[in-house]
Amino acid sequence: MTSMVKQRWTVSGVRNRLRRMTWRGQRIDWSGYILVAPFLTLFVLFNAIALLFGLYLSCNEWEVVGRPEWVGLANFREILADDLAREAFLNTFRYVLVIAPGVTIVAFVLALFVHQQWPGHIVSRAAFFSPVVCAPTAVGLIWVWMLDTQFGLINQYLGRLGIPPVPWLTSPDWSWLGVSLMSVWWDTGFSFVLFLAALQDVPAELREAAQVDGATRWQVVWNIILPLLRPVTSMVITLQVIATLRIFSQISVMTQGGPAGSSMSAIMYLYSYGLSRYRFGYASAVAVLLLLATLLITLVNRWLVKEKV
Amino acid sequence: MFEKNLSRREFLRKAAVTGAGLALAGCAPKVVKETVVVEKEVEKTVEKVVTATPAMIEPTEVLHWNWLSASDAEVWQSVIDDFNDANENTQIRMELVPDAEWATKVMPAVAAGVGPDFGWAAPAAGLEPDFVDKGILVPLDDLAHDVGLDMDDFAEGPLNVCRYAAFDNKLYGIPLDVMTMALEINADHAQEAGLDIENPPQTGEELLEWADAMTVREGDKVVRSGMLMGPSIQNTVVWGIVSGQMGYKRVSDDLKTACVNPEAGKEAMQWIYDLYEKHKVSTLEVTDRYKAFGVGQGSMFITGPWTVSGYLEAGVNYISIHVPKIGKEQKTYLEVGSLGLYTQPDTSRYATTMQAVKWLSDNSFKWTTEGRGAAARKSVLSRADYQTSGLPWAQRGAFVDEKALEMATIPIGYGLTEGGFDFIIYAGENYLAQTLDSVWYGEKSIDEAMDLICQKYQEHLDAAA
Numbered sequence: 002m003t004s005m006v007k008q009r010w011t012v013s014g015v016r017n018r019l020r021r022m023t024w025r026g027q028r029i030d031w032s033g034y035i036l037v038a039p040f041l042t043l044f045v046l047f048n049a050i051a052l053l054f055g056l057y058l059s060c061n062e063w064e065v066v067g068r069p070e071w072v073g074l075a076n077f078r079e080i081l082a083d084d085l086a087r088e089a090f091l092n093t094f095r096y097v098l099v100i101a102p103g104v105t106i107v108a109f110v111l112a113l114f115v116h117q118q119w120p121g122h123i124v125s126r127a128a129f130f131s132p133v134v135c136a137p138t139a140v141g142l143i144w145v146w147m148l149d150t151q152f153g154l155i156n157q158y159l160g161r162l163g164i165p166p167v168p169w170l171t172s173p174d175w176s177w178l179g180v181s182l183m184s185v186w187w188d189t190g191f192s193f194v195l196f197l198a199a200l201q202d203v204p205a206e207l208r209e210a211a212q213v214d215g216a217t218r219w220q221v222v223w224n225i226i227l228p229l230l231r232p233v234t235s236m237v238i239t240l241q242v243i244a245t246l247r248i249f250s251q252i253s254v255m256t257q258g259g260p261a262g263s264s265m266s267a268i269m270y271l272y273s274y275g276l277s278r279y280r281f282g283y284a285s286a287v288a289v290l291l292l293l294a295t296l297l298i299t300l301v302n303r304w305l306v307k308e309k310v
Numbered sequence: 311m312f313e314k315n316l317s318r319r320e321f322l323r324k325a326a327v328t329g330a331g332l333a334l335a336g337c338a339p340k341v342v343k344e345t346v347v348v349e350k351e352v353e354k355t356v357e358k359v360v361t362a363t364p365a366m367i368e369p370t371e372v373l374h375w376n377w378l379s380a381s382d383a384e385v386w387q388s389v390i391d392d393f394n395d396a397n398e399n400t401q402i403r404m405e406l407v408p409d410a411e412w413a414t415k416v417m418p419a420v421a422a423g424v425g426p427d428f429g430w431a432a433p434a435a436g437l438e439p440d441f442v443d444k445g446i447l448v449p450l451d452d453l454a455h456d457v458g459l460d461m462d463d464f465a466e467g468p469l470n471v472c473r474y475a476a477f478d479n480k481l482y483g484i485p486l487d488v489m490t491m492a493l494e495i496n497a498d499h500a501q502e503a504g505l506d507i508e509n510p511p512q513t514g515e516e517l518l519e520w521a522d523a524m525t526v527r528e529g530d531k532v533v534r535s536g537m538l539m540g541p542s543i544q545n546t547v548v549w550g551i552v553s554g555q556m557g558y559k560r561v562s563d564d565l566k567t568a569c570v571n572p573e574a575g576k577e578a579m580q581w582i583y584d585l586y587e588k589h590k591v592s593t594l595e596v597t598d599r600y601k602a603f604g605v606g607q608g609s610m611f612i613t614g615p616w617t618v619s620g621y622l623e624a625g626v627n628y629i630s631i632h633v634p635k636i637g638k639e640q641k642t643y644l645e646v647g648s649l650g651l652y653t654q655p656d657t658s659r660y661a662t663t664m665q666a667v668k669w670l671s672d673n674s675f676k677w678t679t680e681g682r683g684a685a686a687r688k689s690v691l692s693r694a695d696y697q698t699s700g701l702p703w704a705q706r707g708a709f710v711d712e713k714a715l716e717m718a719t720i721p722i723g724y725g726l727t728e729g730g731f732d733f734i735i736y737a738g739e740n741y742l743a744q745t746l747d748s749v750w751y752g753e754k755s756i757d758e759a760m761d762l763i764c765q766k767y768q769e770h771l772d773a774a775a
Contacts, residue, residue, distance in 0.1 A: 260542060262747070
């Protein structure tokens with residue numbers, strides 16, 4: 002008996018037991034788990050635990066030094082009562098409505114341009130992707146100069162078309178649009194690559210057959226290419242919506258959330274009114290609300306833009 | 311060549327062995343290295359004990375975090391270099407932490423025991439009650455006495471700003487400079503407009519006349535501001551100064567009542583709003599006010615002494631004068647720059663750090679003549695060459711002379727333990743600036759904005775009580 006117990010807990014004994022373990026009638030293949038273990042460990046440590054800590058912190062007041070003090074839902078009540086917080090969240094949703102479709106459409110058009118191998122497509126391939134690798138601070142500062150009301154490049158060109166100068170960053174009506182413009186330019190590269198890869202999977206025979214049947218270019222795009230690209234379009238929209246809900250660096254560099262809070266985003270509000278004032282509990286509460294909004298919007302988005310062709 | 315099929319069991323066995331081997335390979339050399347380092351340090355220490363002379367002892371390194379930028383940073387770097395040249399036993403290692411990141415970096419670093427030994431108060435002296443409350447800053451009364459710092463040599467005003475009444479009136483900073491705001495006037499623009507630069511504006515009416523004369527418009531649109539305003543932070547600080555001159559106070563002297571004389575605050579809002587809408591001498595379409603004045607997009611600019619050096623280097627032909635008397639009293643903005651010591655796990659470092667701060671204070675002549683601000687030390691102010699050294703007095707004088715220091719009674723903010731950031735007038739992101747912005751852009755009325763500001767202020771004061 003003793004020898005049987007001993008045998009059970011030896012290396013070979015444990016190995017045998019693991020090998021014989023089953024889940025729903027099937028033997029468990031432990032090699033997969035071993036291979037994902039490194040990633041899983043880091044994910045649990047730096048993502049899952051951090052998320053749980055953030056959820057816990059959102060119900061506390063904590064100023065870095067000392068222990069968190071439990072306050073229940075007080076932080077959430079304070080956020081919902083703050084006009085500026087409400088404005089920040091509404092601005093964020095407005096950014097999503099402009100930037101996500103903007104990036105999707107522009108990325109698709111650019112990918113089509115490169116895929117069709119129109120003149121300049123070789124250089125364009127690198128040029129369209131390059132904004133993605135630029136630091137947001139540098140990009141933001143350049144766009145501040147470009148969007149300057151009196152001396153900015155964009156107003157100079159608009160002036161040549163007879164359009165009066167637009168106060169891109171100095172008017173509450175236009176500041177969020179100026180930020181959106183920069184964001185579309187900056188974010189398009191990654192989606193462009195996704196669309197370009199997907200376009201290369203569209204069977205050439207389908208396009209050729211349609212052209213033989215007399216379809217115009219636009220009809221080919223609308224009736225053949227776009228439906229086949231539905232899965233990647235859905236993914237691009239989802240990723241862009243999530244990224245836009247977290248918009249921060251460009252606002253911080255370009256407008257600091259002004260003027261009059263008109264370009265403030267939820268994360269900018271979290272940084273200015275939470276982290277910078279050492280209110281980590283309050284900042285966590287803002288983050289939790291943003292997480293819930295992100296989940297809800299993503300679910301709605303996935304339901305509206307189904308992946309199946 | 312031979313082929314071998316690798317079974318799953320064999321693969322897992324080899325993977326486990328390889329992983330274990332890598333882990334051991336990663337660990338082992340470290341242990342060996344540490345042993346080597348420890349042995350070398352022991353050897354060094356033994357050598358030091360046997361053969362040491364004072365010159366062979368390693369200097370103590372004091373870590374200094376600094377958020378200064380542009381020309382201020384250059385002058386401050388040279389001051390630190392002077393210290394390091396003059397002091398063999400102590401060396402200051404300076405690291406730049408941008409002011410935008412200061413709030414989120416310092417407290418966590420000090421709390422984790424890896425913070426700097428000393429740094430500039432941010433945003434200014436007397437505005438870090440959070441740090442004092444959390445024990446991040448070290449009280450300096452005893453340390454200053456121990457190192458022989460002559461406290462009687464400090465001007466009373468700046469020294470009082472560095473004390474926190476809510477914390478037993480203890481001293482938490484050593485004032486290094488006193489900053490006021492003055493009016494810079496582009497001399498070329500004045501000449502173009504036929505104005506006498508030798509007789510600059512002294513009152514609010516004269517200021518508006520000069521602004522009108524120097525403004526360039528295209529139809530109804532201001533393309534060159536006679537009175538440079540915008541963005542948020544500029545509007546807010548000018549409102550702070552004008553409202554102070556008109557008799558408004560953000561907080562009562564006992565720090566219990568918000569908005570003393572709110573009508574004066576509203577009058578100041580109207581005065582600024584009229585710059586844009588009625589007199590049309592300013593435009594809201596300014597994204598970078600420093601650049602705007604530097605390239606001639608604005609003719610007059612209320613700003614601080616930190617601009618003097620930069621504009622001189624850029625070749626701007628300008629003078630600076632005291633802020634005109636726009637309200638009932640001719641007052642201006644007051645900000646004190648100070649150095650504070652941060653809590654360290656090893657408290658024996660405080661003495662050395664305080665010696666370094668004492669040296670910087672005793673030798674603040676260079677900083678306050680070539681850098682920014684007026685000296686906080688009477689002995690420096692009274693030096694015969696104080697006006698003739700460093701930056702030209704024609705540009706520097708209005709910020710730092712006796713009259714400027716007498717006028718400087720409008721504090722940048724208050725050292726409140728609750729919501730202090732919202733009281734700061736030199737800010738573009740706080741509640742005050744956001745609410746004032748809504749007035750300039752016509753989103754809220756002046757009455758509504760003042761009510762909101764007063765309500766928020768009173769909430770903070772009640773919470774702090």
